[in-house]
Amino acid sequence: MGNRFLTAILLLTASTGTPVLAEGDPERGRELYRPCAACHMIGDGAINRIGPHLDGIVGRPAAVAMDYRYSEALIDAASEGLIWTADALDDFLADPSGYVPGLRMIFRGIHDEQDRADLVAFLREEGGTPDPVYANATAVLLAPSDEVLQIVRMEGDVYYGEYLSNECTTCHRPQGGDDIPSIAGMAPVDFIDGLVAYRSGEREHQVMQTITGRLGDEEIAALAAYFETVGQ
Amino acid sequence: MTINRRAFMGTTAALAASLSAPMIARAQTAPRVVVVGGGAGGATAARYIANGSQGAIDVTLVEPTRAYYTCFFSNLYLGGFREFDSLGHTYGGIASGGVNVVHDWATGVDRDAQTVTLAGGDVLPYDRLVLSPGIDFIEDSVPGWSTAAQNVMPHAYKGGSQTELLKNQIMNMREGGVFAMVAPPNPYRCPPGPYERISMVAHLLSQVNPTATILVADPKENFSKQGLFEDGWERHYPGMIQRIGPDFGGGNVTVDPAAMTINIDGQVEQVDVCNVIPAQRAGGIVFAAGINDGNWAPVSAYDLSSRIDPNIHVLGDAAAQGAMPKSGFSANSQAKVAANAIVAALADGRAFPPRFANTCWSLIATEDGVKVGATYEATDEGIASVDSFISQVDETPETRAETYRESLGWYDAIVEDMFG
Structure with missing residues (x-):
């Protein structure tokens, strides 16, 4: 459905992210995830909704959820090699639109370091290990219909x-x-x-x-x- | 018929409101809108008329209470899912938005002179009047019950102290006691409300008094979201709830507040708490204005103007408008349509076609939320449904939890929309 075209193609190599963050509490992170759940599904059977699904997000290359129409800003970031390591997610969540200018997601960010660590711990636990298929995934800009x-x-x-x-x-x-x-x-x-x-x-x-x-x-x-x- | 502004501002109620409101200079000739009732219809209308006209219309909101407690979500307080204080809202945001807020009762309307009389003696002239008074109870609709007995057998069907009273009575019930509800006949405010209340009382009792039982006398054959509620009661509160419909005499009920008994079709039951939700009609000011036909105020679907006096608009529960349920969401939706029409008429704003929507969320148990909703359009006969939806019995727990969280988001949004 719809004509789709490519503006950026890049083979992305997923690194096995080594966390250097403070210990996060995934159960606290589950509570902090509540506002995120308005747009993002995570866990078994998660699909794209208003935002892309977040299965395997920790360690997943940027902008590779299948069939999700990402913003140009995120495709550009992906073409520069952005991978959602725990570190990258921590920086991103502190100031989303500062980290990826032009980002479509409307979210002010989380200022408290421990809150971010807890949220990332939840994302890691609930989202699981990224599917190996993402290692060679390509970030593509899908045109609107x-x-x-x-x-x-x-x-x-x-x-x-x-x-x-x-x-x-x-x-x-x-x-x-x-x-x-x-x-x-x-x-x-x-x-x-x-x-x-x-x-x-x-x-x-x-x-x-x-x-x-x-x-x-x-x-x-x-x-x-x-x-x-x-x-x- | 003019009123000296200084004299008007000199009354204590108006003075208190003016202290929190910025003084806005208005031309002597600015058209005047008086809004009676500061709930989902009136508060929304006052804000949207003031905003929409950019101060070109002089808007006065008359509401007796300084803190408004929403009736919607009060069942969640009964169930232990919300604090009572979270239901209370004040009028500071509306006043700072350029609306004159007057805390007084509107007692009379002179339609020829186009004035509203307040209990405190003030007389407010209007070019357009908006009435959003909610409901009153029909005396003797449940023989034995009257508003004089409301502290023994609470209705808890207007927000505020009645809600707190009912919760106290439930908490103080004897072990294994009986909670009775007399459900209202159609039409009444918030169609799923009594049944969400049953669910929330059952939830509370199953925690604090698990051998207690719930008895419901209901004059209606069917009720809103019936399949969803009955499925939920079966799953969460098996054996606790007994509903007696009209086939078994649920429509033939008298109560005795002194004896704490309820007589259902000749069978007398001793009960420990009795929540009587009587038959309803429009708030009293509709009758004082003489714009009722029977129990409600008939209105045009296009701008909610009275079919008896086009200078008066009636919003929300009090209006006979057609297919929309009497709900806070509906009143808020109707208020925006009326506000657009009023700003267009009095301040040369652009008039747009009316459009209405409503969604009613109900909570059955922890994270088990359901909803029903529809979009509506205006027709010559009245407001008519365009499209609708309802939650399904076989939904996953995740969907139900999402629906519940969505209702929390809606509550925060609508009170912000109403009160600024």
């Missing part, structure tokens, strides 16, 4: 989008919350890609499928234009 691109090219009516956003703000807070992610400040292409995936049923969620079921292209373009202007 034609349907998404067509909406991206429309000029969204910001004012109409603000009105339509009333339907979003009953659940989505600018700073995010339990199991409901922030959508403020999202890049339009990502916002549109997400809503179209709910609308088509490709991405599962009862509430979001019902809400998007009656959004036309004009409405999605307006919402994307509006949410791009909203600060977190």
Whole structure:
């Protein structure tokens, strides 16, 4: 489905990451993971949702979850050899958008060193060892579908989008919350890609499928234009 | 019919509100909107009208309580999943958003003069009036019960002290005692509410008083999310809950608060706690304004304006609008549609087509959450459902836990949307 093209191809070699971090407590990390779970699945049967699945994330090369449409920023980082060692994850989680400028993920970061260590310990325990297939995986930039691109090219009516956003703000807070992610400040292409995936049923969620079921292209373009202007 | 602003600000209630609100200079001719009721409908409407008009509309919110305790999520407090204080919210954020907040009761509406009278004596003129008063109980709908008996047999169906009272009574029940509920007839606020409450009381009792039992007298054949609740009760609280539907006399109930008995179709039961949720109607101000038809206020689906007086909009539980359930989510959704229409009419804002949505989450047991929801559109006859969904009986525990966490995220978001 959809035309996909490659902007960056690189064979990545996964190193066996040797942790130099403080001892983390995976059980505490499980609690800290709760806000992450709004977008990322981890463990048996994990699949891509709003964010890529995190199975085998500790030691996994960046941007290799199959069929996940990563941002250009993350593909670029992968092409420079980024591997999610425990060290790299620690730096990344301290300041995500400082570590990967242009990152799509909306998350302020975790300032407490012990909290990061606990979270990484949880990711290691719950996510397990990275599948050997990732060692030779290629980070590819998947293009959005034609349907998404067509909406991206429309000029969204910001004012109409603000009105339509009333339907979003009953659940989505600018700073995010339990199991409901922030959508403020999202890049339009990502916002549109997400809503179209709910609308088509490709991405599962009862509430979001019902809400998007009656959004036309004009409405999605307006919402994307509006949410791009909203600060977190 | 004008009111001197200084005299108006001189009343104690208004003065207290003004201390926390920045003074906003307004032209003498700024259109005035009065909103009665500071819950999910009224608080949202006041904020959205003030924001949407960028201060061009003078908005006054009349709400008697200084701290608003949400009725939604109060069952989670009963079950031990939330602290009581987490349900309370104040109006500082609304006041600092440019809304005049007046803590008083609205007692009368003069539709010809376009004024609202407050219990404290103030008279507020309006160009548009928004009524979002929630529900009142119909006297004698459960013979033997009246609001005078609400401290013996609490309804706990308006947020606040009643919720705390009911929890205290449950905690102090004798070992192996009986918790009884008289469930309400349709239509009533929060369709799954009584059944989520049964679940939460069962959860609490199974921990602190496991031999206690729950008796429900219900005048309704069916109820919201029935299959999901009954499946959950079977799994989590086997043998604890007995529901008597109308076929077995659940609709023919009287109570005796002095004797702590409940009479179900001639059979008298001695009970230890009795939660009476009576039949309901719109809050009193709807009747004072004379815009009711029977128990509720009929409204247009396009802008929630009264079918009797188009200068008055009625939101939430009090409105007869069509297919939306009476819920906080619905009231919040309707408030945004009404706010858009009011700003368009009074301040030359752009008018957009109405659109509504609702989701009701319920908790059955620890991390066992379910939901039902729909999108809605306006028709000449009323608000009509477009598409809907409901949780399934065979969902995985992970899905149920996700649904529960999602409800926590929703709660934080909607109270922020209401109170700023």
